[in-house]
Amino acid sequence: MTAPPDVPPPPKPQRPKFRDTIRLVAGAVGIVKKASPRDFSFVMIADVIQGIGVFAALIQVQQVLSNLIKANDGAGTSGLLGAVTVFLCANVAIVISQAFINNRRIILSERTSMYVSGEILKVASLAELDDFDDSTFHDRLQRASASAAVRPAQMVHNLIRIGQALFTVAGSWVALVTVNVWIALVAAVVVVPIWIGGVRGGEQHFDFIRQTTPTDRNRNYLFELLTAREPAQEIRAFNTARYLTTRWHDVMSHRLNLMLRMLSKRFRSQLIASIGSNAVVALTAGILIMLNLSGVLTLAETATVAGILLLLSQRLQDTVMGTNEFFESAPLIRDLKDFLAMEPALAREVTGTPYAGSFDRIEVRDVAFAYRGSRRRALDGVSLTINAGEVIALVGENGSGKTTLAKLLAGLYPPSEGAILVDGVALSGIEAKSWRESVAVLFQNFIRYALPAEENIRLGSAEKQVGMDDVRAAARAAGADGFLAKLPNSYETILSPQFSEGQDLSLGQWQRVALARAFFRDAPLVILDEPSASLDARAERALFESVRDLYANRTVLLISHRFSTVRTADRIIVLHDGQIVEHGDHDSLMAADGLYAELFTMQASGFLEDSLNGVALVGDRVRPPVVPDMPDTGAL
Numbered sequence: 001m002t003a004p005p006d007v008p009p010p011p012k013p014q015r016p017k018f019r020d021t022i023r024l025v026a027g028a029v030g031i032v033k034k035a036s037p038r039d040f041s042f043v044m045i046a047d048v049i050q051g052i053g054v055f056a057a058l059i060q061v062q063q064v065l066s067n068l069i070k071a072n073d074g075a076g077t078s079g080l081l082g083a084v085t086v087f088l089c090a091n092v093a094i095v096i097s098q099a100f101i102n103n104r105r106i107i108l109s110e111r112t113s114m115y116v117s118g119e120i121l122k123v124a125s126l127a128e129l130d131d132f133d134d135s136t137f138h139d140r141l142q143r144a145s146a147s148a149a150v151r152p153a154q155m156v157h158n159l160i161r162i163g164q165a166l167f168t169v170a171g172s173w174v175a176l177v178t179v180n181v182w183i184a185l186v187a188a189v190v191v192v193p194i195w196i197g198g199v200r201g202g203e204q205h206f207d208f209i210r211q212t213t214p215t216d217r218n219r220n221y222l223f224e225l226l227t228a229r230e231p232a233q234e235i236r237a238f239n240t241a242r243y244l245t246t247r248w249h250d251v252m253s254h255r256l257n258l259m260l261r262m263l264s265k266r267f268r269s270q271l272i273a274s275i276g277s278n279a280v281v282a283l284t285a286g287i288l289i290m291l292n293l294s295g296v297l298t299l300a301e302t303a304t305v306a307g308i309l310l311l312l313s314q315r316l317q318d319t320v321m322g323t324n325e326f327f328e329s330a331p332l333i334r335d336l337k338d339f340l341a342m343e344p345a346l347a348r349e350v351t352g353t354p355y356a357g358s359f360d361r362i363e364v365r366d367v368a369f370a371y372r373g374s375r376r377r378a379l380d381g382v383s384l385t386i387n388a389g390e391v392i393a394l395v396g397e398n399g400s401g402k403t404t405l406a407k408l409l410a411g412l413y414p415p416s417e418g419a420i421l422v423d424g425v426a427l428s429g430i431e432a433k434s435w436r437e438s439v440a441v442l443f444q445n446f447i448r449y450a451l452p453a454e455e456n457i458r459l460g461s462a463e464k465q466v467g468m469d470d471v472r473a474a475a476r477a478a479g480a481d482g483f484l485a486k487l488p489n490s491y492e493t494i495l496s497p498q499f500s501e502g503q504d505l506s507l508g509q510w511q512r513v514a515l516a517r518a519f520f521r522d523a524p525l526v527i528l529d530e531p532s533a534s535l536d537a538r539a540e541r542a543l544f545e546s547v548r549d550l551y552a553n554r555t556v557l558l559i560s561h562r563f564s565t566v567r568t569a570d571r572i573i574v575l576h577d578g579q580i581v582e583h584g585d586h587d588s589l590m591a592a593d594g595l596y597a598e599l600f601t602m603q604a605s606g607f608l609e610d611s612l613n614g615v616a617l618v619g620d621r622v623r624p625p626v627v628p629d630m631p632d633t634g635a636l
């Protein structure tokens with residue numbers, strides 16, 4: 001879960017220009033067309049058929065009426081029958097195309113949603129870890145993701161609604177032209193108030209969305225916090241639900257106030273549109289009556305025009321509402337465009353030679369590194385050599401740069417200065433993907449996938465096609481096989497109670513699963529960042545005693561705050577403020593009486609003092625004075 005974004009003051013209302021409005025509509029049409037060209041074309045064809053159907057039906061109304069009058073005057077009914085048949089056919093075409101549009105609308109919404117999310121995922125997966133430290137990238141990604149979650153269906157719905165209304169209006173207007181061109185021209189003036197009400201009302205809605213977007217992120221974050229599983233325990237333990245709910249209410253009230261203001265402005269725009277369009281319709285009706293009384297129009301023509309005017313006013317109203325609501329989905333177009341515009345910058349060229357699979361030596365040469373946006377160097381002038389097959393421990397106080405160095409070695413960040421060389425070749429000259437395949441990293445904050453246990457291990461090397469034996473072997477090595485096999489559905493159990501028959505694990509058990517994931521990856525360099533933070537005493541001891549056997553012929557970089565557990569490493573590197581201040585084996589570092597000796601003694605003194613009372617303390621963990629045998633959950 002991300003931290004709550006700071007709420008910047010809402011941007012000043014700024015009405016989009018006509019050009020922007022047209023661009024928004026064109027952008028929306030472009031997205032829907034790309035999402036599903038076939039469905040888009042089908043809907044367009046159905047719209048055209050509906051427009052033609054409306055035109056034909058209206059013309060036939062006039063034919064039906066004049067034939068009816070003629071039949072009343074004693075002429076035959078054959079003309080009447082023909083007109084009624086065409087009228088019915090036109091209506092059938094309207095009804096079928098309507099049903100078709102309704103049906104396609106659902107699939108078009110889904111496809112648009114899929115397309116939009118797919119584009120976001122495509123671009124997001126191009127991003128490097130470094131990009132996730134960039135607030136602009138993060139902000140755009142979050143906005144695009146939030147828009148993609150709710151707006152595609154709304155956008156498709158309103159585009160189709162406007163399209164349908166416009167085609168029907170066009171069909172009705174052409175029918176009007178065929179009856180009387182002057183009335184048609186007067187009726188066309190109705191576009192003016194409709195434009196004012198539809199587009200300006202919509203723009204007011206767009207302003208509202210612009211103003212509430214920053215607080216929307218805050219609102220969603222608070223809601224997620226109050227409803228998600230992970231924060232549930234702390235929120236209850238600290239009793240913060242009320243405080244957070246009040247914050248959520250404040251944000252909501254602010255939003256409601258802005259909405260009320262927008263609605264009253266929009267109401268005025270709609271009122272202008274309704275009064276204006278009705279005035280035009282009334283004027284047209286007046287002209288119609290005059291033309292009828294002066295004998296220019298027959299009774300059948302007059303009735304037809306009256307019917308057309310009625311339909312026109314209904315459909316124009318629909319256009320106003322559709323346009324108003326279309327602007328609600330406009331942020332999607334803007335957010336998606338902003339995010340996708342980052343693609344060229346994110347799509348780095350694949351450079352470097354593919355890595356061959358094993359190495360003799362890694363050399364970190366005078367490396368300095370500062371995170372993006374940070375002036376402070378997390379690493380400064382770090383030089384060290386790692387020989388194949390060594391077990392190297394990295395120790396140091398919080399924030400000293402251990403994880404940062406591990407990330408650089410894993411090829412997740414490039415050094416800001418200096419170089420990391422693998423058998424003399426700089427990492428920058430090696431294809432990043434192939435180097436990463438040669439490294440297995442167990443991070444402090446590893447992912448707890450809400451997926452079956454088996455997949456949780458297989459994701460250590462997703463492309464590796466091997467049988468269950470290999471998965472179990474990795475689990476056994478990590479001491480996870482015992483408890484995973486006992487789960488209700490064994491390795492098929494989903495490791496989260498949020499899913500049916502799913503089950504959670506303890507933190508230590510999770511750590512073993514994550515270890516199994518790292519074991520499953522057949523990599524020459526293994527980086528274990530605090531692999532035993534949640535392990536019990538037995539498991540921790542067993543892990544460090546067997547690291548050498550488990551990783552025979554591999555190189556291990558071990559980060560740990562437990563000094564008792566790193567003492568068996570071939571070399572211990574001590575970091576302080578991003579610099580290597582000491583290195584050597586345990587005995588030489590103790591003899592040097594520097595930072596390592598100080599930290600080790602500090603931890604050991606806790607152990608010794610408490611061991612007098614029958615309890616031994618190592619680091620932040622209580623353990624019995626004598627470390628017992630291997631865990632019964634499987635050999636570590």
Ligand SMILES: Nc1ncnc2c1ncn2[C@@H]1O[C@H](COP(=O)(O)OP(=O)(O)OP(=O)(O)O)[C@@H](O)[C@H]1O
Binds near residue numbers: 399
């Ligand atoms: N993504 C980041 N953006 C900016 N600064 C960061 C980032 N990650 C870490 N830092 C900073 O870099 C420095 C080194 O952090 P690092 O995580 O490497 O320390 P560490 O030695 O692993 O600490 P710990 O023992 O607490 O895990 C710290 O000052 C930290 O605040």
